[in-house]
Amino acid sequence: MDLSQFKESLNKSRPNGLTKLLEALWYDGSGDWEKAHEITQEIHSENAAEVHAYLHRKEGDKWNANYWYERAHKPFCDATLDKEWQALVKKLLVN
Numbered sequence: 001m002d003l004s005q006f007k008e009s010l011n012k013s014r015p016n017g018l019t020k021l022l023e024a025l026w027y028d029g030s031g032d033w034e035k036a037h038e039i040t041q042e043i044h045s046e047n048a049a050e051v052h053a054y055l056h057r058k059e060g061d062k063w064n065a066n067y068w069y070e071r072a073h074k075p076f077c078d079a080t081l082d083k084e085w086q087a088l089v090k091k092l093l094v095n
Contacts (some may be wrong), residue, residue: 006089021051022092025085028055046072047092053077054084 001009006022007029009015015026020039028036033055040052053068058081069076077084 001093003086003090003093006093019092021047022089024051024055025089025092028058029085029089033058047095050074051088051092054081054088057081057084 006026010026010029015023018026020043024036024039027033027039037052037055040048040055049068049072053065053072053074054077056062056065056068057077059065062076066076079087
């Protein structure tokens, strides 16, 4: 699957065959921030921390986002939310 196919899958009623972090980004891309956050909270890895940071940045909670970027060993992202979302999807599709 590539980014284009992932985006197309957002039209489906549910994600299929995705890792948990990609599932979280799928829910976020489908407009369900709460479900995305719920999934991400249960995963303890640097990639999860990076997704968690993105979600809090999207929420507008800069302090919390910064905490999670630090946990992910990443600088605070200054890209648009859409660009960050796409970069995370691409990264996790490869891993």
